[in-house]
Each structure stands twice: as C-alpha cells, then as structure tokens.
Amino acid sequence: xxxxxxxxxxxxxxxxxxxxxxxxxxxxxxxxxxxxxxxxxxxxxxxxxxxxxxxxxxxxxxxxxxxxxxxxxxxxxxxxxxxxxxxxxxxxxxxxxxxxxxxxxxxxxxxxxxxxxxxxxxxxxxxxxxxxxxxxxxxxxxxxxxxxxxxxxxxxxxxxxxxxxxxxxxxxxxxxxxxxxxxxxxxxxxxxxxxxxxxxxxxxxxxxxxxxxxxxxxxxxxxxxxxxxxxxxxxxxxxxxxxxxxxxxxxxxxxxxxxxxxxxxxxxxxxxxxxxxxxxxxxxxxxxxxxxxxxxxxxxxxxxxxxxxxxxxxxxxxxxxxxxxxxxxxx
Numbered sequence: 001x002x003x004x005x006x007x008x009x010x011x012x013x014x015x016x017x018x019x020x021x022x023x024x025x026x027x028x029x030x031x032x033x034x035x036x037x038x039x040x041x042x043x044x045x046x047x048x049x050x051x052x053x054x055x056x057x058x059x060x061x062x063x064x065x066x067x068x069x070x071x072x073x074x075x076x077x078x079x080x081x082x083x084x085x086x087x088x089x090x091x092x093x094x095x096x097x098x099x100x101x102x103x104x105x106x107x108x109x110x111x112x113x114x115x116x117x118x119x120x121x122x123x124x125x126x127x128x129x130x131x132x133x134x135x136x137x138x139x140x141x142x143x144x145x146x147x148x149x150x151x152x153x154x155x156x157x158x159x160x161x162x163x164x165x166x167x168x169x170x171x172x173x174x175x176x177x178x179x180x181x182x183x184x185x186x187x188x189x190x191x192x193x194x195x196x197x198x199x200x201x202x203x204x205x206x207x208x209x210x211x212x213x214x215x216x217x218x219x220x221x222x223x224x225x226x227x228x229x230x231x232x233x234x235x236x237x238x239x240x241x242x243x244x245x246x247x248x249x250x251x252x253x254x255x256x257x258x259x260x261x262x263x264x265x266x267x268x269x270x271x272x273x274x275x276x277x278x279x280x281x282x283x284x285x286x287x288x289x290x291x292x293x294x295x296x297x298x299x300x301x302x303x304x305x306x307x308x309x310x311x312x313x314x315x316x317x318x319x320x321x322x323x324x325x326x327x328x329x330x331x
Contacts, residue, residue, distance in 0.1 A: 019044045020082035028081030042076035045097040046085035058104030067300050072114040091120040098124040110299040127176040131163030197278025202233040206240040212331045214324035217245045241324050244272040264320045
C-alpha cells in the first residue's frame with residue numbers, strides 16, 4: 001500500500017504486485033520524492049497476495065513490539081491505473097489496504113492514517129493526520145514554494161491552523177485528530193509576540209528567566225517583576241505549574257494557561273487552555289476521562305500508571321499552589 005520503487009518489489013511478488021500505469025506496460029507512479037529514490041510505484045491492493053503481504057507485515061511489526069503504526073502516503077491506491085480487480089473504486093482500493101493492515105495488527109494496535117483520503121478510512125483507523133506538515137513560518141511568500149502551484153498547501157503554521165480548525169469536528173467522532181501542529185523550540189526558551197488587544201506578550205515554560213521557575217497566582221509581585229525584567233511585556237504566559245489562572249498586577253498581567261494533557265485543577269475532568277486576543281479567555285474542554293485512560297492503555301503510553309493516578313485523582317489547585325510557592329524552582 002505504501003509507495004515503493006519497482007525494483008524493490010521484483011524480489012517480493014514480482015511486477016504483478018504493482019498497479020500498472022493507464023494504457024502503458026509499466027508501473028503506475030504512486031508519488032515522486034528525490035530523497036526517497038525518485039519515482040515510486042504503488043502496490044495493487046486489489047490483489048489477494050498483496051493483501052496477505054500487508055496482513056503479515058503488520059502482524060510482524062506488532063509482534064516486534066510496535067503497537068503504534070503510522071501509515072503514510074496511503075493515498076496511492078486511489079491513483080488512476082490498471083488494477084487486478086478493475087471493478088474496485090479508488091476508495092475501495094484504499095480501504096482494502098487499511099483493512100488488511102488492521103487484520104494483521106489487531107484491534108489493540110493504534111493505526112494512524114496519514115496522507116490518506118479521509119472518507120475511505122472511517123472505522124478502520126484510530127487517528128488521522130488532518131493536515132500537511134507544519135513549518136516554523138506563518139505563511140509562504142509567493143515564489144518561495146517548493147513546487148509551483150502549491151503555495152497554499154505547503155508546510156506553514158497558517159495552513160496547519162486552517163486544517164486544525166475546519167476539521168476539528170472530526171475529533172473523537174470519527175477518530176483522534178493528529179493536526180501535526182506542535183512546534184518545538186531549538187534554543188530560545190522565551191517567545192515574544194504582539195497580540196491584538198494585549199500588546200506585548202511573553203510566552204515561556206517556567207518564567208522568562210528560567211524554564212524551571214514556578215509562577216502561581218500567589219507569586220510575590222517583586223519576584224514576578226524580577227522574572228520578566230529582561231523581557232519587558234504587558235502579559236506573561238507561563239505553564240510549568242499546570243495551573244490555570246489570570247492575575248492582574250500593576251503594569252503586568254500574569255496568565256497560567258493550564259494543561260491539556262495533565263491539568264491540575266478542581267472540578268470535573270477537562271483540558272485546560274487559554275485563548276489570547278483581544279482578551280484572555282481561560283477555557284476548559286470536557287472529555288471522557290475513562291475513554292482517555294483506556295486509549296492511553298491501548299497505545300502503550302509510557303509511565304501509564306503514574307499518569308493514570310495523577311489524571312484521575314489530580315492534586316487540588318491549592319495543594320499545587322502551596323507546593324510551588326514553597327519551592328519556587330523545580331524541574
């Protein structure tokens with residue numbers, strides 16, 4: 001199902017395993033990538049032998065300990081070409097490959113569809129990449145795209161954001177969305193932005209002066225102002241404590257964004273997060289805690305027992321606040 005060079009499959013099932021190009025005696029082109037060897041063929045998922053190969057491959061991966069399988073560039077069976085069973089539609093060809101992999105991987109393996117038509121895999125996967133790759137730029141300037149005509153779909157934060165918003169309704173209804181919009185820093189621990197309505201906003205993990213400083217609603221004004229002294233700002237957003245709060249000081253607004261994956265809170269379960277601009281909105285998104293724990297167990301989340309304990313019986317807001325203020329710094 002995944003693209004492959006034709007030579008790589010001659011030693012497997014032979015040329016007959018590959019979809020054929022329309023009206024030509026050669027293999028159909030599934031995709032092209034210079035880094036991966038140029039032109040790549042595609043497996044003919046309407047062939048029983050190919051389906052059995054996918055079953056066996058998935059089973060072998062699971063037996064080797066891999067219970068999270070990302071199935072990338074899996075649009076290829078939908079391409080035009082000559083197939084063993086010409087009656088199968090493009091959607092059916094994609095689904096045949098995924099069904100084969102599911103049979104081999106079993107129900108307790110997490111399957112992530114990626115680069116795949118969305119409709120054909122409903123019910124066959126646990127998660128789906130809902131957008132293209134992200135990049136450390138908001139958008140691309142005309143003429144800078146890698147492939148002419150792809151300006152609006154090549155990797156950029158703006159494009160990832162658009163897909164995340166417009167396909168958000170699919171999350172937990174059809175599968176778990178994988179928006180691929182996580183941005184990791186290299187060296188800079190603090191980021192500054194001009195946010196409409198809030199002016200200068202500094203984002204950091206602990207504080208602008210230390211990744212491990214603990215900022216709470218009871219942090220003394222002197223300590224907080226000292227923490228931001230090298231980063232003059234109107235708003236500072238922190239997250240190390242996992243507490244969600246909004247605290248106005250003279251000349252400075254301190255915001256705790258909360259935590260999505262491990263919130264420390266009082267009240268019902270829910271992801272804690274914040275929206276900035278033009279005001280600060282502290283939000284809570286409710287979710288099924290039992291289903292989340294079951295899903296974490298199913299995909300083999302590292303340190304599952306410790307995470308389960310904290311997420312099901314979190315410390316109270318006041319407990320975390322008291323502990324953080326007593327230590328002030330902690331990794």
